[in-house]
Amino acid sequence: MTPLRRTIAATGLALVLAAGGCTRADDTVQAGGLDATGTVTMDQQLHDRLPEAVRARGLIRLVTDASYAPMEYFAADGRTIIGFDADLAGALGDVLGIRVEMVVGAFDTALDEVAAGTYDGVLSSMTDTKQRQAKADFVDYLSTGTSILVQRGNVKGITELDDLCGQTVATEKGTYQEEMLQRIRAKCGAAGMSIHRLVTNADTLMELRTGRVAAVLQDYPPASFLATDERTSAFFQLASDQQYETGLFGIAVAKDDTALRDCLRAALQRLIDSGTYADLLARWELSASAVTEATVNGG
Template sequence: MSTMRRLASIALLSLAMGGVGQAVAGDSPAALLPDAVRSAGKLNVTVSLAYPPMEFNDAGSTELKGFDIDLAKAIAERLGLKADFQNVEFPQLIPQVVTGRSDLIMTAFSDKVERQTQLDFIDYFKTGNVFYSTADHQASIKAEADLCGQTIAVATGTSWVTWAEDLSKTTCGADKQMNVIQIPTQAEHIMQIRQGRAQASIIGLEGLLDLMKQQPNQYYQIGAPGDINYYGIALAKQNSQLRDAVLAALKTMKADGSYLEILNRYGLKDAAVEEFTVNGAKK
Protein backbone atom coordinates (compact mmCIF):
# COMPACT_ATOMS: atom_id res chain seq x y z
CA MET A 1 0.00 0.00 0.00
CA SER A 2 1.37 3.45 -0.89
CA THR A 3 2.18 5.95 1.86
CA MET A 4 -0.67 8.27 0.82
CA ARG A 5 -3.23 5.46 0.76
CA ARG A 6 -2.00 4.18 4.13
CA LEU A 7 -2.37 7.64 5.74
CA ALA A 8 -5.83 7.99 4.25
CA SER A 9 -6.84 4.61 5.66
CA ILE A 10 -5.60 5.56 9.13
CA ALA A 11 -7.54 8.83 9.02
CA LEU A 12 -10.76 7.05 8.01
CA LEU A 13 -10.26 4.46 10.73
CA SER A 14 -9.80 7.17 13.35
CA LEU A 15 -13.01 8.89 12.31
CA ALA A 16 -14.90 5.62 12.39
CA MET A 17 -13.62 4.75 15.88
CA GLY A 18 -14.70 8.08 17.40
CA GLY A 19 -13.27 8.21 20.94
CA VAL A 20 -10.28 6.06 20.00
CA GLY A 21 -9.41 8.49 17.25
CA GLN A 22 -9.46 11.33 19.76
CA ALA A 23 -7.14 9.41 22.06
CA VAL A 24 -4.67 9.03 19.21
CA ALA A 25 -4.83 12.77 18.65
CA GLY A 26 -4.35 13.30 22.39
CA ASP A 27 -0.66 14.02 21.83
CA SER A 28 -1.92 17.52 21.02
CA PRO A 29 -3.46 19.19 24.10
CA ALA A 30 -5.76 21.24 21.84
CA ALA A 31 -7.31 18.04 20.51
CA LEU A 32 -8.68 17.31 23.98
CA LEU A 33 -10.65 20.56 24.26
CA PRO A 34 -14.44 20.50 24.58
CA ASP A 35 -16.05 21.74 21.38
CA ALA A 36 -17.67 24.70 23.13
CA VAL A 37 -14.33 26.02 24.43
CA ARG A 38 -12.60 25.46 21.10
CA SER A 39 -15.39 27.30 19.27
CA ALA A 40 -15.27 30.22 21.71
CA GLY A 41 -11.55 30.61 21.06
CA LYS A 42 -10.80 31.72 24.61
CA LEU A 43 -10.06 30.36 28.06
CA ASN A 44 -12.03 32.21 30.74
CA VAL A 45 -9.75 32.46 33.77
CA THR A 46 -10.94 33.79 37.14
CA VAL A 47 -8.44 35.51 39.45
CA SER A 48 -8.64 37.51 42.67
CA LEU A 49 -6.35 40.52 42.86
CA ALA A 50 -4.00 41.43 44.25
CA TYR A 51 -1.41 38.93 45.39
CA PRO A 52 2.06 39.57 43.99
CA PRO A 53 4.01 37.84 42.59
CA MET A 54 1.12 35.55 41.58
CA GLU A 55 -1.38 38.08 40.19
CA PHE A 56 -1.30 41.87 40.41
CA ASN A 57 -1.26 45.09 38.45
CA ASP A 58 0.91 48.15 38.88
CA ALA A 59 -0.53 51.29 40.41
CA GLY A 60 -2.54 53.21 37.82
CA SER A 61 -2.53 50.30 35.37
CA THR A 62 -5.11 47.66 34.50
CA GLU A 63 -2.55 45.33 32.89
CA LEU A 64 -2.45 42.02 34.73
CA LYS A 65 0.95 40.64 35.72
CA GLY A 66 2.34 37.76 37.74
CA PHE A 67 3.21 34.08 37.62
CA ASP A 68 -0.39 32.85 37.40
CA ILE A 69 -1.15 35.34 34.64
CA ASP A 70 1.86 34.33 32.54
CA LEU A 71 1.24 30.63 33.09
CA ALA A 72 -2.45 30.93 32.19
CA LYS A 73 -1.58 32.77 28.98
CA ALA A 74 0.97 30.07 28.08
CA ILE A 75 -1.54 27.27 28.75
CA ALA A 76 -4.15 29.02 26.61
CA GLU A 77 -1.63 29.42 23.81
CA ARG A 78 -0.80 25.69 23.92
CA LEU A 79 -4.52 25.04 23.52
CA GLY A 80 -4.90 27.42 20.59
CA LEU A 81 -6.88 29.85 22.74
CA LYS A 82 -6.59 33.34 24.19
CA ALA A 83 -6.71 33.79 27.98
CA ASP A 84 -9.51 36.10 29.13
CA PHE A 85 -9.29 37.13 32.80
CA GLN A 86 -12.08 38.03 35.21
CA ASN A 87 -11.22 39.51 38.62
CA VAL A 88 -13.60 38.72 41.50
CA GLU A 89 -13.53 38.84 45.30
CA PHE A 90 -12.05 35.66 46.76
CA PRO A 91 -15.35 34.24 48.13
CA GLN A 92 -16.82 34.45 44.61
CA LEU A 93 -14.17 32.23 43.00
CA ILE A 94 -16.00 28.92 43.42
CA PRO A 95 -19.46 30.26 42.42
CA GLN A 96 -17.88 31.80 39.34
CA VAL A 97 -16.73 28.39 38.11
CA VAL A 98 -19.49 26.05 39.27
CA THR A 99 -22.12 28.25 37.62
CA GLY A 100 -20.22 28.21 34.33
CA ARG A 101 -19.40 31.92 34.20
CA SER A 102 -15.72 31.00 34.04
CA ASP A 103 -13.75 27.98 32.84
CA LEU A 104 -11.25 27.78 35.67
CA ILE A 105 -9.74 29.40 38.75
CA MET A 106 -6.03 30.19 38.69
CA THR A 107 -5.14 32.53 41.50
CA ALA A 108 -3.00 31.05 44.31
CA PHE A 109 -5.99 28.85 45.20
CA SER A 110 -5.21 25.96 47.55
CA ASP A 111 -6.24 22.41 46.74
CA LYS A 112 -8.32 21.34 49.77
CA VAL A 113 -10.34 18.15 50.27
CA GLU A 114 -13.48 20.10 51.19
CA ARG A 115 -13.20 22.06 47.94
CA GLN A 116 -12.87 18.84 45.92
CA THR A 117 -16.58 18.15 46.44
CA GLN A 118 -17.30 20.84 43.84
CA LEU A 119 -14.01 21.21 42.01
CA ASP A 120 -11.20 19.26 40.40
CA PHE A 121 -7.71 20.61 41.00
CA ILE A 122 -4.53 20.34 38.96
CA ASP A 123 -1.79 20.95 41.53
CA TYR A 124 0.94 23.09 39.96
CA PHE A 125 2.64 25.12 42.72
CA LYS A 126 4.11 24.20 46.13
CA THR A 127 3.71 26.72 48.93
CA GLY A 128 3.39 27.18 52.71
CA ASN A 129 1.78 29.67 55.08
CA VAL A 130 3.77 32.28 57.03
CA PHE A 131 2.92 35.00 59.50
CA TYR A 132 4.52 38.36 58.81
CA SER A 133 4.44 41.91 60.08
CA THR A 134 6.02 45.31 59.61
CA ALA A 135 9.58 45.76 60.87
CA ASP A 136 8.53 47.95 63.81
CA HIS A 137 7.00 44.86 65.48
CA GLN A 138 10.17 42.79 65.21
CA ALA A 139 11.34 43.46 68.78
CA SER A 140 8.02 42.48 70.42
CA ILE A 141 6.73 39.74 68.08
CA LYS A 142 9.48 37.20 67.43
CA ALA A 143 7.62 33.89 67.34
CA GLU A 144 4.13 32.57 66.68
CA ALA A 145 3.46 32.36 70.43
CA ASP A 146 3.92 36.14 70.62
CA LEU A 147 0.82 36.49 68.44
CA CYS A 148 -1.44 35.11 71.15
CA GLY A 149 -3.95 37.79 72.11
CA GLN A 150 -3.06 39.82 69.02
CA THR A 151 -5.16 40.65 65.96
CA ILE A 152 -4.31 38.90 62.70
CA ALA A 153 -5.65 40.30 59.41
CA VAL A 154 -6.34 37.45 56.95
CA ALA A 155 -7.67 37.36 53.37
CA THR A 156 -11.43 36.79 53.34
CA GLY A 157 -12.58 33.22 52.73
CA THR A 158 -9.10 31.74 52.31
CA SER A 159 -7.65 28.61 53.89
CA TRP A 160 -5.41 30.94 55.90
CA VAL A 161 -8.39 31.77 58.12
CA THR A 162 -8.84 28.21 59.41
CA TRP A 163 -5.06 27.69 59.60
CA ALA A 164 -4.72 30.71 61.91
CA GLU A 165 -7.71 29.68 64.02
CA ASP A 166 -6.43 26.10 64.40
CA LEU A 167 -2.91 27.28 65.25
CA SER A 168 -4.34 29.67 67.82
CA LYS A 169 -6.17 26.81 69.55
CA THR A 170 -3.01 24.70 69.80
CA THR A 171 -0.58 27.53 70.64
CA CYS A 172 -2.50 30.00 72.81
CA GLY A 173 -4.39 29.79 76.08
CA ALA A 174 -8.18 29.84 76.04
CA ASP A 175 -8.19 33.40 77.38
CA LYS A 176 -5.58 34.66 74.91
CA GLN A 177 -6.65 33.42 71.47
CA MET A 178 -5.59 35.19 68.29
CA ASN A 179 -8.26 37.56 67.01
CA VAL A 180 -8.55 36.57 63.33
CA ILE A 181 -10.26 39.23 61.21
CA GLN A 182 -11.10 38.73 57.54
CA ILE A 183 -10.25 41.53 55.11
CA PRO A 184 -10.05 41.10 51.30
CA THR A 185 -6.62 42.28 50.14
CA GLN A 186 -2.98 42.26 51.15
CA ALA A 187 -2.78 46.05 50.83
CA GLU A 188 -5.61 46.37 53.35
CA HIS A 189 -3.90 43.93 55.72
CA ILE A 190 -0.75 46.05 55.69
CA MET A 191 -2.80 49.19 56.26
CA GLN A 192 -4.46 47.55 59.28
CA ILE A 193 -1.02 46.74 60.72
CA ARG A 194 0.37 50.22 60.08
CA GLN A 195 -2.68 51.79 61.72
CA GLY A 196 -2.35 49.55 64.78
CA ARG A 197 -5.64 47.73 64.19
CA ALA A 198 -3.80 44.45 63.58
CA GLN A 199 -0.37 43.22 64.55
CA ALA A 200 0.30 40.67 61.82
CA SER A 201 -1.05 38.95 58.73
CA ILE A 202 -0.66 35.67 56.87
CA ILE A 203 0.61 35.15 53.37
CA GLY A 204 2.00 32.39 51.18
CA LEU A 205 5.77 32.14 51.38
CA GLU A 206 6.07 33.31 47.77
CA GLY A 207 4.09 36.46 48.56
CA LEU A 208 6.29 37.38 51.50
CA LEU A 209 9.49 36.80 49.54
CA ASP A 210 8.21 39.15 46.86
CA LEU A 211 7.09 41.75 49.40
CA MET A 212 10.50 41.77 51.09
CA LYS A 213 12.18 41.95 47.69
CA GLN A 214 10.11 44.94 46.60
CA GLN A 215 10.40 46.78 49.94
CA PRO A 216 13.64 45.77 51.68
CA ASN A 217 13.79 45.99 55.50
CA GLN A 218 10.10 46.86 55.76
CA TYR A 219 8.70 43.41 56.62
CA TYR A 220 9.80 40.23 58.34
CA GLN A 221 8.72 36.61 58.73
CA ILE A 222 7.37 35.29 62.03
CA GLY A 223 8.13 31.63 62.65
CA ALA A 224 8.67 28.88 60.08
CA PRO A 225 6.41 28.13 57.11
CA GLY A 226 3.53 25.84 58.04
CA ASP A 227 0.80 23.82 56.38
CA ILE A 228 2.83 23.01 53.27
CA ASN A 229 0.27 22.68 50.52
CA TYR A 230 -0.31 23.12 46.80
CA TYR A 231 -2.06 25.70 44.70
CA GLY A 232 -4.28 24.14 42.09
CA ILE A 233 -5.93 25.17 38.85
CA ALA A 234 -9.57 24.54 39.75
CA LEU A 235 -12.36 23.50 37.38
CA ALA A 236 -15.96 22.41 37.93
CA LYS A 237 -16.35 18.66 38.39
CA GLN A 238 -18.36 18.33 35.20
CA ASN A 239 -15.59 19.99 33.18
CA SER A 240 -13.25 16.97 33.15
CA GLN A 241 -12.56 17.24 29.42
CA LEU A 242 -11.16 20.75 29.77
CA ARG A 243 -9.27 19.63 32.89
CA ASP A 244 -7.51 16.93 30.88
CA ALA A 245 -6.66 19.40 28.10
CA VAL A 246 -5.12 21.85 30.58
CA LEU A 247 -3.20 19.03 32.25
CA ALA A 248 -1.84 17.90 28.89
CA ALA A 249 -0.74 21.46 28.09
CA LEU A 250 1.07 21.74 31.42
CA LYS A 251 2.88 18.46 30.80
CA THR A 252 4.22 19.72 27.46
CA MET A 253 5.42 22.89 29.21
CA LYS A 254 7.24 20.90 31.86
CA ALA A 255 8.84 18.71 29.20
CA ASP A 256 10.20 21.63 27.16
CA GLY A 257 11.26 23.74 30.18
CA SER A 258 8.82 26.60 29.73
CA TYR A 259 7.04 25.87 33.05
CA LEU A 260 10.32 26.28 34.93
CA GLU A 261 11.21 29.35 32.86
CA ILE A 262 8.04 31.13 33.98
CA LEU A 263 8.72 30.19 37.61
CA ASN A 264 12.26 31.55 37.31
CA ARG A 265 10.88 34.77 35.86
CA TYR A 266 9.46 35.51 39.32
CA GLY A 267 12.14 33.87 41.46
CA LEU A 268 9.84 30.95 42.28
CA LYS A 269 11.81 27.92 41.06
CA ASP A 270 11.62 26.25 44.50
CA ALA A 271 7.83 26.14 44.15
CA ALA A 272 7.98 23.80 41.13
CA VAL A 273 6.15 20.49 41.45
CA GLU A 274 7.78 17.24 40.39
CA GLU A 275 4.60 16.25 38.59
CA PHE A 276 1.18 17.74 38.05
CA THR A 277 -1.34 15.89 40.23
CA VAL A 278 -5.13 15.91 40.02
CA ASN A 279 -6.79 16.37 43.43
CA GLY A 280 -3.58 15.64 45.29
CA ALA A 281 -4.69 17.16 48.61
CA LYS A 282 -5.72 14.62 51.26
CA LYS A 283 -6.73 17.05 53.99
Protein backbone atom coordinates in the same frame (compact mmCIF):
# COMPACT_ATOMS: atom_id res chain seq x y z
CA MET B 1 16.34 40.53 42.40
CA THR B 2 16.83 40.29 38.63
CA PRO B 3 16.53 43.48 36.50
CA LEU B 4 13.44 42.04 34.80
CA ARG B 5 11.66 41.36 38.06
CA ARG B 6 12.73 44.70 39.52
CA THR B 7 11.17 46.51 36.57
CA ILE B 8 7.94 44.56 36.81
CA ALA B 9 7.72 45.01 40.57
CA ALA B 10 8.31 48.75 40.39
CA THR B 11 5.44 49.27 37.97
CA GLY B 12 2.85 47.17 39.73
CA LEU B 13 3.43 46.69 43.44
CA ALA B 14 2.36 50.15 44.60
CA LEU B 15 -1.08 49.46 43.19
CA VAL B 16 -1.26 46.23 45.14
CA LEU B 17 -0.62 48.04 48.39
CA ALA B 18 -3.03 50.84 47.57
CA ALA B 19 -6.00 48.99 47.28
CA GLY B 20 -1.85 34.83 24.62
CA GLY B 21 -3.71 34.45 21.95
CA CYS B 22 -3.83 31.41 19.62
CA THR B 23 -0.75 30.41 17.68
CA ARG B 24 -0.78 30.11 13.89
CA ALA B 25 -1.68 26.79 12.30
CA ASP B 26 1.82 26.45 10.83
CA ASP B 27 3.28 26.55 14.35
CA THR B 28 1.45 23.38 15.34
CA VAL B 29 3.54 20.54 16.72
CA GLN B 30 1.46 17.38 16.73
CA ALA B 31 3.68 15.41 19.08
CA GLY B 32 4.46 16.91 22.46
CA GLY B 33 3.02 20.37 21.96
CA LEU B 34 6.43 22.08 22.19
CA ASP B 35 9.42 22.25 19.91
CA ALA B 36 12.89 20.98 20.75
CA THR B 37 14.06 24.32 22.13
CA GLY B 38 11.17 24.63 24.58
CA THR B 39 9.38 27.35 22.60
CA VAL B 40 5.67 27.25 23.39
CA THR B 41 3.68 26.10 20.37
CA MET B 42 0.16 24.88 19.83
CA ASP B 43 -0.81 21.24 20.34
CA GLN B 44 -3.64 20.64 17.89
CA GLN B 45 -4.75 17.43 19.56
CA LEU B 46 -5.15 19.16 22.92
CA HIS B 47 -6.95 22.07 21.29
CA ASP B 48 -9.42 19.67 19.68
CA ARG B 49 -10.07 18.02 23.06
CA LEU B 50 -11.15 21.28 24.70
CA PRO B 51 -14.87 21.52 25.55
CA GLU B 52 -16.86 22.58 22.50
CA ALA B 53 -18.29 25.60 24.32
CA VAL B 54 -14.78 26.83 25.15
CA ARG B 55 -13.57 26.43 21.56
CA ALA B 56 -16.65 28.22 20.25
CA ARG B 57 -16.09 31.12 22.65
CA GLY B 58 -12.41 31.29 21.76
CA LEU B 59 -11.13 31.75 25.31
CA ILE B 60 -10.85 30.24 28.77
CA ARG B 61 -11.92 32.61 31.59
CA LEU B 62 -10.12 32.19 34.94
CA VAL B 63 -11.10 34.32 37.94
CA THR B 64 -8.40 35.81 40.19
CA ASP B 65 -7.80 38.28 43.01
CA ALA B 66 -4.97 40.33 41.49
CA SER B 67 -3.43 41.56 44.74
CA TYR B 68 -0.87 38.83 45.44
CA ALA B 69 2.52 39.75 43.98
CA PRO B 70 4.51 38.05 42.56
CA MET B 71 1.75 35.56 41.71
CA GLU B 72 -0.94 37.85 40.27
CA TYR B 73 -1.15 41.64 40.52
CA PHE B 74 -1.81 44.77 38.48
CA ALA B 75 0.71 46.53 36.26
CA ALA B 76 1.05 50.30 36.32
CA ASP B 77 -1.97 50.78 34.06
CA GLY B 78 -4.22 49.39 36.79
CA ARG B 79 -5.84 46.94 34.35
CA THR B 80 -3.22 44.49 33.08
CA ILE B 81 -2.67 41.48 35.35
CA ILE B 82 0.95 40.39 35.60
CA GLY B 83 2.87 37.86 37.69
CA PHE B 84 3.77 34.19 37.57
CA ASP B 85 0.16 33.02 37.32
CA ALA B 86 -0.48 35.44 34.46
CA ASP B 87 2.61 34.18 32.62
CA LEU B 88 1.54 30.59 33.25
CA ALA B 89 -1.95 31.32 31.91
CA GLY B 90 -0.45 32.74 28.73
CA ALA B 91 1.82 29.73 28.24
CA LEU B 92 -1.04 27.28 28.81
CA GLY B 93 -3.08 29.19 26.25
CA ASP B 94 -0.27 28.96 23.73
CA VAL B 95 -0.11 25.17 24.12
CA LEU B 96 -3.89 24.83 23.89
CA GLY B 97 -4.16 27.30 21.01
CA ILE B 98 -6.71 29.46 22.79
CA ARG B 99 -6.68 32.71 24.74
CA VAL B 100 -6.65 32.33 28.53
CA GLU B 101 -8.16 35.39 30.17
CA MET B 102 -7.73 36.26 33.86
CA VAL B 103 -10.75 38.11 35.25
CA VAL B 104 -10.75 39.95 38.59
CA GLY B 105 -13.23 38.63 41.16
CA ALA B 106 -13.69 37.87 44.85
CA PHE B 107 -11.51 35.04 46.15
CA ASP B 108 -13.98 33.77 48.75
CA THR B 109 -16.78 33.20 46.19
CA ALA B 110 -14.60 32.09 43.28
CA LEU B 111 -15.32 28.36 43.54
CA ASP B 112 -19.07 28.96 43.74
CA GLU B 113 -18.94 31.14 40.63
CA VAL B 114 -17.03 28.44 38.75
CA ALA B 115 -19.61 25.87 39.80
CA ALA B 116 -22.34 28.22 38.55
CA GLY B 117 -20.62 28.57 35.18
CA THR B 118 -19.69 32.24 35.51
CA TYR B 119 -16.02 31.37 34.96
CA ASP B 120 -14.21 28.32 33.60
CA GLY B 121 -11.83 28.12 36.55
CA VAL B 122 -9.81 29.83 39.26
CA LEU B 123 -6.15 30.80 38.90
CA SER B 124 -5.42 32.76 42.07
CA SER B 125 -2.77 31.02 44.20
CA MET B 126 -5.53 28.79 45.58
CA THR B 127 -4.37 25.97 47.84
CA ASP B 128 -5.67 22.56 46.81
CA THR B 129 -7.36 21.08 49.90
CA LYS B 130 -9.68 18.13 50.48
CA GLN B 131 -12.41 20.53 51.55
CA ARG B 132 -12.18 22.52 48.32
CA GLN B 133 -12.06 19.33 46.26
CA ALA B 134 -15.71 18.85 47.22
CA LYS B 135 -16.49 21.86 44.99
CA ALA B 136 -13.81 21.66 42.27
CA ASP B 137 -10.98 19.65 40.76
CA PHE B 138 -7.48 21.10 40.92
CA VAL B 139 -4.63 20.99 38.41
CA ASP B 140 -1.67 21.47 40.76
CA TYR B 141 1.18 23.72 39.61
CA LEU B 142 3.17 25.03 42.62
CA SER B 143 4.30 23.83 46.05
CA THR B 144 4.66 26.24 48.96
CA GLY B 145 3.85 26.87 52.62
CA THR B 146 2.50 29.70 54.79
CA SER B 147 4.63 32.40 56.41
CA ILE B 148 3.99 35.05 59.06
CA LEU B 149 4.36 38.62 57.77
CA VAL B 150 4.87 41.42 60.32
CA GLN B 151 5.76 45.11 60.30
CA ARG B 152 9.43 45.95 59.79
CA GLY B 153 11.00 45.92 63.25
CA ASN B 154 8.62 43.25 64.58
CA VAL B 155 7.80 45.24 67.71
CA LYS B 156 5.43 42.50 68.92
CA GLY B 157 8.27 39.95 68.88
CA ILE B 158 6.31 37.41 66.83
CA THR B 159 8.44 34.47 65.69
CA GLU B 160 6.02 31.52 65.52
CA LEU B 161 2.34 30.72 65.22
CA ASP B 162 1.79 30.46 69.00
CA ASP B 163 2.88 34.09 69.31
CA LEU B 164 -0.27 35.12 67.44
CA CYS B 165 -2.37 34.33 70.52
CA GLY B 166 -3.44 37.55 72.19
CA GLN B 167 -2.84 39.52 68.97
CA THR B 168 -5.01 41.00 66.21
CA VAL B 169 -4.27 39.31 62.89
CA ALA B 170 -5.60 39.94 59.36
CA THR B 171 -6.47 37.45 56.64
CA GLU B 172 -8.21 37.46 53.28
CA LYS B 173 -11.66 35.87 53.34
CA GLY B 174 -11.92 32.34 52.07
CA THR B 175 -8.20 31.59 52.15
CA TYR B 176 -6.43 28.59 53.61
CA GLN B 177 -4.75 31.02 56.01
CA GLU B 178 -8.15 31.99 57.43
CA GLU B 179 -8.71 28.33 58.28
CA MET B 180 -5.25 28.17 59.89
CA LEU B 181 -5.95 31.19 62.08
CA GLN B 182 -9.23 29.74 63.26
CA ARG B 183 -7.46 26.53 64.27
CA ILE B 184 -4.74 28.47 66.08
CA ARG B 185 -7.26 30.65 67.89
CA ALA B 186 -9.06 27.54 69.16
CA LYS B 187 -5.87 26.66 71.06
CA CYS B 188 -5.19 30.15 72.45
CA GLY B 189 -7.38 29.72 75.51
CA ALA B 190 -8.04 32.87 77.52
CA ALA B 191 -5.53 34.87 75.47
CA GLY B 192 -7.76 34.60 72.43
CA MET B 193 -7.07 36.14 69.03
CA SER B 194 -8.88 38.81 67.02
CA ILE B 195 -9.11 37.94 63.33
CA HIS B 196 -9.84 40.63 60.76
CA ARG B 197 -11.38 38.94 57.68
CA LEU B 198 -10.93 41.24 54.69
CA VAL B 199 -12.03 41.13 51.06
CA THR B 200 -8.61 41.30 49.35
CA ASN B 201 -5.01 40.65 50.20
CA ALA B 202 -4.29 44.34 49.56
CA ASP B 203 -6.69 45.17 52.41
CA THR B 204 -4.77 42.94 54.83
CA LEU B 205 -1.47 44.57 53.87
CA MET B 206 -2.86 48.03 54.45
CA GLU B 207 -3.99 47.02 57.94
CA LEU B 208 -0.54 45.63 58.71
CA ARG B 209 1.32 48.60 57.30
CA THR B 210 -0.80 51.03 59.33
CA GLY B 211 -0.42 49.03 62.57
CA ARG B 212 -4.05 47.97 62.93
CA VAL B 213 -2.98 44.32 63.07
CA ALA B 214 0.14 42.64 64.39
CA ALA B 215 0.57 40.12 61.59
CA VAL B 216 -0.78 38.68 58.36
CA LEU B 217 -0.57 35.03 57.34
CA GLN B 218 0.41 34.67 53.68
CA ASP B 219 1.78 32.05 51.37
CA TYR B 220 5.55 32.22 51.34
CA PRO B 221 6.09 33.61 47.80
CA PRO B 222 4.14 36.86 48.31
CA ALA B 223 5.32 37.24 51.91
CA SER B 224 8.96 36.86 50.86
CA PHE B 225 8.39 39.23 47.93
CA LEU B 226 7.10 41.96 50.25
CA ALA B 227 9.92 41.44 52.75
CA THR B 228 12.67 41.71 50.12
CA ASP B 229 11.37 43.98 47.36
CA GLU B 230 12.94 47.44 47.46
CA ARG B 231 9.55 49.13 47.37
CA THR B 232 8.10 47.33 50.39
CA SER B 233 10.93 45.97 52.55
CA ALA B 234 10.90 49.16 54.65
CA PHE B 235 7.38 48.25 55.81
CA PHE B 236 7.30 44.45 56.06
CA GLN B 237 9.45 41.51 57.17
CA LEU B 238 9.08 37.79 57.74
CA ALA B 239 8.68 36.80 61.37
CA SER B 240 10.98 33.83 60.63
CA ASP B 241 12.12 31.65 57.74
CA GLN B 242 9.63 28.96 58.76
CA GLN B 243 7.03 27.79 56.23
CA TYR B 244 3.98 26.14 57.76
CA GLU B 245 1.68 23.46 56.32
CA THR B 246 3.25 23.15 52.88
CA GLY B 247 0.72 22.39 50.17
CA LEU B 248 -0.06 22.76 46.47
CA PHE B 249 -1.53 25.64 44.49
CA GLY B 250 -3.98 24.45 41.86
CA ILE B 251 -6.04 25.74 38.95
CA ALA B 252 -9.60 24.96 40.03
CA VAL B 253 -12.21 23.82 37.49
CA ALA B 254 -15.78 22.59 37.95
CA LYS B 255 -16.12 18.96 39.03
CA ASP B 256 -18.09 18.10 35.89
CA ASP B 257 -15.67 19.83 33.50
CA THR B 258 -13.27 16.93 33.18
CA ALA B 259 -12.35 17.73 29.56
CA LEU B 260 -11.03 21.19 30.47
CA ARG B 261 -9.31 19.81 33.57
CA ASP B 262 -7.50 17.12 31.60
CA CYS B 263 -6.47 19.55 28.84
CA LEU B 264 -5.03 21.99 31.38
CA ARG B 265 -3.16 19.17 33.13
CA ALA B 266 -1.70 17.89 29.85
CA ALA B 267 -0.71 21.42 28.77
CA LEU B 268 0.99 22.04 32.12
CA GLN B 269 2.90 18.76 31.79
CA ARG B 270 4.16 19.85 28.38
CA LEU B 271 5.38 23.11 29.88
CA ILE B 272 7.16 21.17 32.63
CA ASP B 273 8.73 18.70 30.21
CA SER B 274 9.94 21.44 27.85
CA GLY B 275 11.61 23.57 30.52
CA THR B 276 9.26 26.50 29.86
CA TYR B 277 7.72 26.05 33.31
CA ALA B 278 11.16 26.22 34.93
CA ASP B 279 11.96 29.37 32.95
CA LEU B 280 8.79 31.05 34.18
CA LEU B 281 9.57 30.08 37.78
CA ALA B 282 13.09 31.47 37.46
CA ARG B 283 11.74 34.73 36.02
CA TRP B 284 9.75 35.29 39.22
CA GLU B 285 12.34 33.73 41.59
CA LEU B 286 10.02 30.86 42.47
CA SER B 287 12.21 27.91 41.46
CA ALA B 288 12.17 26.45 44.97
CA SER B 289 8.39 25.98 44.64
CA ALA B 290 8.51 23.88 41.46
CA VAL B 291 6.54 20.70 41.00
CA THR B 292 7.94 17.92 38.83
CA GLU B 293 4.62 16.56 37.60
CA ALA B 294 1.24 18.05 36.75
CA THR B 295 -1.17 16.28 39.08
CA VAL B 296 -4.91 16.48 39.72
CA ASN B 297 -6.23 16.86 43.29
CA GLY B 298 -2.82 16.18 44.84
CA GLY B 299 -3.46 18.47 47.80
